[in-house]
Amino acid sequence: MMTELDFKTLSELLFPNVTKAPEDMELEYPARVLPEGAKVTRFAPSPTGFVHFGGLFPSTIGERLAHQSGGVFYLRIEDTDAKREVEGAAEGLIKTLAHYGIRFDEGAVIGKDGKIADQGIYGPYRQSQRGPIYHVYAKKLVAEGRAYPVFTTKEELEALNAVDKKTEIKERDWHEDDARQIEKQRAEREITLDEVKAHLAAGDPFVLRLLADGDPEKKIRFTDLIKGNLEIPENDEDFVLLKSDGIPTYHFAHAVDDHLMGTTHVIRGEEWLPSLAKHIMLFRYLGFKLPKYMHIAQIMRLDEVGNKKKLSKRDMGANMDDYSRMGYAPASVCEYVMTLLNSNYEEWHAQNPELPYTDFPFNIKKMSNSGCLFDFQKLNDVSKNVLSRMSAEEVYDQCLEWANAFDPDFGKLLAADPDYAKAIFAIGRGGKKPRKDLATWCDAKPYMGFFYDELFNIEDAYPENFAKADIEKALSLFLDTYDSADDMTVWFDKIKAVAEQLGYASDMKAYKADPAAYPGSVADVSMFLRVAVTGKLNSPDMYAVMQVLGEDRVKARLNRMIETLKNA
């Protein structure tokens, strides 16, 4: 057994270069001066890939809570695992978050040279650059007998890194394994100063483990801001604080960083709940005040069998960058997220249609404690509403931006005549009951392509129950009287006149009362025109379409169809 003096000696042996004490750190990172009730939150991703849809939840919540309360929202990069780090991922994360309107007050930012830089006085904001800070606290824990080293040889370490942990956990024999772990932990705790000296002299790497004093039979009562009152077993696992490369694990970095950076609310996924006891223990050992925690439920998807599964990286809809490619406007995604976060959001929005979502009083208590299924249908509905509220100008700008990135040919068409494109987007827009044709920018081309001669073609055939001669005659008659200067009433009266000349019903009520009395109706005449002019059986209002197309295009298309019918 080591004495108190031995602990002190051990701490010097392990961390000879650490000269600072925790008190020094407190001076370097003073408590934040903020108004009463201000929340300090952070988003702390590891740079291992793209922003995940699930990642948008904690970041949105953190942003809302901080900015709604006059607090601070910062970005910390948790790059403690060099093996998994992906080149350029941090930059990508920052850009994607910015795209969705997630704005940070401090933390890691993209500097002028395009590389990650720090902004704020609580940095560095990349954990890989905070090594010396963690070591100060590691040394303290060792000196107090609350942490101890476990040495391995380099060969053993390589063997350890070679095993596939995920598979190992799945195929584990829990009974045997648990017993073995306890025994191993007990033995490792008994290391002597002489052994430590020998290992250090041999240059053996070590990990630092916490000496856990918890009893899993005892429960900790804990209140999570989302999950409510929880009872979790105390921690008795001597978990790793510092890895053999001297870099901390998540647990240790979380405690040190969130303390020094003054985080008041930790927002993270519920997959962290099982390690909460470790964190509570660490904060206690380190003498830190425990922040408030919000463990949010995971976003789920359905697997092949119909069971819910955590939405994971490979799933459709997981990568936020996919939403850009699919043509979703950032505002659509943000509003969808808000509806999932606080289900009264839609109601609020209906009452405050003019206000941006950032004015919505976000409420922690309204958050669901069970995981929801990702629903594209709902997203599309939200998105249709969002896009239908935009001005033709906005729609044009965003659609053009999307097209330039993902459909350059279409982008060129849009850019060639902005006024024309905006006139198309303006059809059925702006009133109390706007059209909702677009859920994504991908929908734009199929919806409006016929306005462009380059994309126009006859997609739908005329129904076979109409005589080709009737159709041809209708088109010709209309062509004879068509004048793009006509107002809508005159225009429609002319169509009615065509119907009458064909012997078709010009009054829909009369036609519906006795459909058998007529070979067709004015609706059919409109349909004849519609197919000739738009190539489709369905389109927005024909008058508006013709007005935007212009007289030349309309006449050319009518003539073309007449020719086609003659030759058929």
Added chain:
RNA sequence: GGCCCCUUAGUCAAACGGUUAAGACGUCGCCCUCUCACGGCGAAGAUAUGGGUUCGAUUCCCGUAGGGGUCACCA
């Protein structure tokens, strides 16, 4: 397997012990209508299950089942 979390229609969800158990998306029907979209009206559809506590339970407690998460020198 241990531990933890979760459970109201197909989906997201209201209902601080007393309601004919809201609303939205989706589905279906009708209306409006030159088609489509929009809009309006309507329909079907839920408290997982078994016990308690209570005058009364979706709501509180216990069990069961189902689902999810976690048990790394990953976060």
